Amino acid sequence: MNLKKITLLSLSVLLLFTSNTFAEITLPKILGHNMVLQRQKKVTIWGTAAPDEKISVAFAGQTKNTIADKAGNWSIKLSPMQASFIPREMVIKGTNTIVLKNILVGEVWLCSGQSNMEYAMRKYSKFQTSVKGNKPPEDDLNTANNTNIRIFLDRRKYMEPSPEHLGWDAAIGKPLVDFSVVGYYFAKDLYAKLNVPIGMISAAVPGSRIEPWIQASKLEIEPKLKNGKILDKLKQDDGDTGKFYNTMIQPLIPYTLKGMLWYQGESNCFLTENIRYAYKLKALIESWRSDWKDTKIPFYFVQIAPYNYSGSKDRPITAENLPEFWESQKLALHLKNTGTIAITDLVDSIADLHPGYKWEVGRRLSLLAANKTYGQTNVVYSGPVFQKMKIVNNSILVTFSNTGSGLSSRDGKPLNWFSIAGADGKFVKAKAEINGNTVIVSAPEVQHPYSVRFGWNEAAQSNFINKEGLPAVPFRSDNPWEKLFK
Structure with a gap:
């Protein structure tokens, strides 16, 4: 056999192998073992396969079928389900079969932002001395044992689809070490109020401005004020527009959620932003809601804490820049199904950009959700406004x-x-x-x-x-x- 024939044969084998590889169903990382599916909503399950491949998804007594499109993309919607503590399997079939195990049905929330949202349980474990706003809870990092609270840590450079289906973790032991304190205590307090499984997705990056969390095209706008004045394009502020949206938020879409939590702003406050930040936050809220095809999804955010911004040596900042920023955050409340909490009392020193009372931040967000999302109108979620x-x-x-x-x-x-x-x-x-x-x-x-x-x-x-x-x-x-x- 001459060299040309050997080369052609090798190429044919490679193409056959590649074809078979692409023919297999591949799921996004967010779909995996131990996940929590959103109750009382249609639940989207999606992935890739060979073009025109027949796909079936079976879960909780229902089976849905679909066919992958010409690009190999497919998705189905499971019918709404009631909350369930029963661990069940999801079977996804095409040319291959994927079995995802130990799945619960309950409430699912996404929490995102910068370092104060990312602030991990391992840091909280060292903060047990001072008390403001509430008594510190027990040392959950060592004592948590509720397997009905599940967590998914959205890591950069991790979210690309792959044949691996490692999935979510129960919020106990080692997986809890790197998870958001705010996200965990929100889930813990919400679980106590609702008594249904809770799933939390944390997608936060320390030091990040708001721009990286917004799809670049959604910042190509020139906001017009009511007096007719037009602001410069929001994208002109740069800030690595879309960087974390592309790698951390887009791979989550369209995982079915109940709501979103946002704790960010310090990096933009250092830039003395006010009305421009209000429009950026509005763009983020509206674009994420559009991405998830849910214009009513709750979006709750944290008013950032007191801090000595005026002590910055990089730019002229006054002691009133932070209040002006709080004011710009509050403008987002003009959008429906939004809410905010104040944490001005949860700071030991204004020299600390990362105050440690994160369990209380999570609790206050849960009060907000209990009242505004779950109809527990007797729950007081805010101080005087x-x-x-x-x-x-x-x-x-x-x-x-x-x-x-x-x-x-x-x-x-x-x-x-x-x-x-x-x-x-x-x-x-x-x-x-x-x-x-x-x-x-x-x-x-x-x-x-x-x-x-x-x-x-x-x-x-x-x-x-x-x-x-x-x-x-x-x-x-x-x-x-x-x-x-x-």
Whole structure:
């Protein structure tokens, strides 16, 4: 046999091997053993196979069939299911058969953001001394034993589809070490409230700005304010646009979720962003909802913690830049099915960009979800929120929502971090007194008050709470962006 024939034969064998390899069903990494499927929704199962290959998926007494398209892509939707603690198998058949084991049905949430969301349980285990907002729970890293809470850690350079189906982990032992503290305690508290399996997906990268989490094309917009002014394209801020979306978020789509949690902003706050961040957060929320084909999916986020941003040597930052950033985060509440929690009280030192009370952050997010997603309207999920103000003689009467069972002072001392100004806009420290569900604010220096602010400083850790112990949300009555954002 001459060299040419040997070469052709070798090529034929290689093509046959390659064809058989591509003919096998391949699943995305998010589909695997031990996963939790979302209850009471159609559940998407998808993957790749040979073009026109017949695929069947069997789970929980139902079998669905489909045919891969010309590119080899396929997907099916399982009919909605009730929550189940019974571990069951999913059998996926084509030219090969894949059996995924120990699958539960319950509630599935995605948590994403930067280092404070990524903050792992191994770090939390070293933080057991100080207490704010709640008593620290037991050392779950060593004692957790609830196999009905499942976790999936979305790692960069890991999410490419492959023949391996390692899947999810129970939130116990070694797998819990690197998982998000916020994500875990959200799941733990939610489990106690709902008594159904909980699945948590963590996709977070330390130090990341918001831009890498958004598909590049979705930032090719020039937001138009209500006054007609058009902002520069959001993508002009760069920030490795789409980098983590492409590698960590897109591979999750369209895994069926109940909701999304977001804890990010520190990196953008260092850039003194305000209204531009509001539009970026809006773009992220709307684009992720579009990706999952669910315009109503809940999206809850954390108002970032007090920190000494003005101490930065890289750029001029004032003590008011952080409150302005909080304000820009809150503008996202104009979107339906969004919510936020304040954590101004969960900081021991404003020199610490990573305050350790992450279990309480997770708990507060679970309160938010319990109330707004699961209809437990008796659950108080927020501290006092500015509603309106009224000038009364030489004082300002401030009315709040989310007062819970009443307004209070955490330490029994007069309320702090209130300031007041006249028409000249010069703010001075003010006296603030609780009067029912309102606060009366005044200052001798201001006889004709015009506007009021609360917690308007990066160092502000006020004693103003509701009786459920949740902190009041910083605000300014002279917010210039509220009337311009759309």
